[in-house]
Amino acid sequence: MSVPKRCNRCILPNSCDLIPFDSDGTCKLCKAVQTEDPPLQPTTAPVISLEEHIDRIRQKGKGRKYDCVVGVSGGRDSTYLLSLLVNRHQLRCLAVYYRTPFTSETIDTNIRRIVSRLGVDFEEIQLSQEYHKKVARKMVLLWKKKAHRLIINLACAPCKLLNREMYKIARKHKAPTIIYGTNIYEAVQIAPGISKKQTVVRGGAQVASVSRKIKSMFSLIASGAKLLIEFPVLVRYLWLGFKSSIMYISPHTLYLSLRYPGIKTFNYFYDGRWDEADCEKTLNELGWQRPPGCNTSWKADCSFDEIKNKMLHQTIGITYADAFFSNMVRAGVISRQEAIQRIETEGKISEQRLQEVQDILELDAQFWD
Ligand SMILES: [Zn+2]
Numbered sequence: 556m557s558v559p560k561r562c563n564r565c566i567l568p569n570s571c572d573l574i575p576f577d578s579d580g581t582c583k584l585c586k587a588v589q590t591e592d593p594p595l596q597p598t599t600a601p602v603i604s605l606e607e608h609i610d611r612i613r614q615k616g617k618g619r620k621y622d623c624v625v626g627v628s629g630g631r632d633s634t635y636l637l638s639l640l641v642n643r644h645q646l647r648c649l650a651v652y653y654r655t656p657f658t659s660e661t662i663d664t665n666i667r668r669i670v671s672r673l674g675v676d677f678e679e680i681q682l683s684q685e686y687h688k689k690v691a692r693k694m695v696l697l698w699k700k701k702a703h704r705l706i707i708n709l710a711c712a713p714c715k716l717l718n719r720e721m722y723k724i725a726r727k728h729k730a731p732t733i734i735y736g737t738n739i740y741e742a743v744q745i746a747p748g749i750s751k752k753q754t755v756v757r758g759g760a761q762v763a764s765v766s767r768k769i770k771s772m773f774s775l776i777a778s779g780a781k782l783l784i785e786f787p788v789l790v791r792y793l794w795l796g797f798k799s800s801i802m803y804i805s806p807h808t809l810y811l812s813l814r815y816p817g818i819k820t821f822n823y824f825y826d827g828r829w830d831e832a833d834c835e836k837t838l839n840e841l842g843w844q845r846p847p848g849c850n851t852s853w854k855a856d857c858s859f860d861e862i863k864n865k866m867l868h869q870t871i872g873i874t875y876a877d878a879f880f881s882n883m884v885r886a887g888v889i890s891r892q893e894a895i896q897r898i899e900t901e902g903k904i905s906e907q908r909l910q911e912v913q914d915i916l917e918l919d920a921q922f923w924d
Contacts, residue, residue: 625640694709
């Protein structure tokens with residue numbers, strides 16, 4: 556297998572059709588950093604500091620049982636977030652968790668042990684694992700017939716419903732804020748990564764304006780309609796597709812903000828620095844374990860990610876790890892050299908985990924032939 560040529564500034568492979576390269580071997584995203592606003596840093600200083608955000612959250616929580624609801628997957632970043640909120644900021648948190656069909660035993664054990672160690676209340680989201688598995692299997696089989704990157708995304712549609720569940724739980728407990736631990740370096744997804752607008756990450760409290768939300772809603776409807784023309788069989792998943800994109804694609808959709816007006820969301824790592832060394836140290840102290848066979852602690856919470864990366868690589872020539880490490884290089888957090896070294900190990904698809912997913916989805920042994 557030939558090694559893909561990578562951008563001479565970040566490590567994006569030039570095999571990805573979605574990201575154009577200049578003739579000098581630099582990708583458009585790196586070019587944007589050189590010539591325009593930096594894509595991964597706020598273009599203006601944050602309006603208020605992290606401490607002020609946390610203070611406001613604490614004020615709003617006065618007289619309530621919880622200051623905030625925190626989504627935890629048992630993975631690296633949400634575990635780190637929970638520990639910061641509890642130990643550094645002394646917020647009263649309710650940890651909310653959903654065990655997906657692709658959550659390993661190790662991850663499940665991690666989160667149960669760690670919430671109890673941190674003394675945090677814990678609530679589980681009850682969604683049908685069978686349905687989740689069925690949708691994922693259907694999309695993987697459909698992708699096999701005709702590879703399309705949006706079909707890969709649809710396999711993850713059931714998890715988007717969690718965005719709704721988080722609001723429901725916050726409302727049930729009268730918690731005024733939901734805090735998310737989305738890693739700022741993965742906030743830029745692969746496909747829209749070419750759009751400069753979407754690569755500018757601003758303060759977590761004001762993620763997008765209403766007009767931007769409406770615009771993105773229409774663009775989602777348009778891509779959904781195109782996909783439906785190409786894959787008429789998806790008509791059976793129309794409602795799921797609508798919910799998982801228009802209504803709940805992120806915690807910050809127009810629908811959710813109108814449906815739950817009293818509840819605010821906050822992306823901690825958009826304002827608070829995500830410090831990888833501190834994250835690893837904290838996880839060690841908490842006794843967090845990486846699942847067997849997993850090549851990286853990033854995205855260790857979902858073994859479906861292995862098959863997703865394999866499908867993405869075969870469809871658009873890039874994986875999430877390529878995008879993640881490239882974002883870190885562009886933001887000046889790691890060197891290109893370090894990213895090249897790390898992608899060799901951490902970017903490798905784990906055959907063991909891939910096999911686990913294939914078993915869960917009951918794919919036959921010849922699936923990749
Ligand atoms: Zn680049």
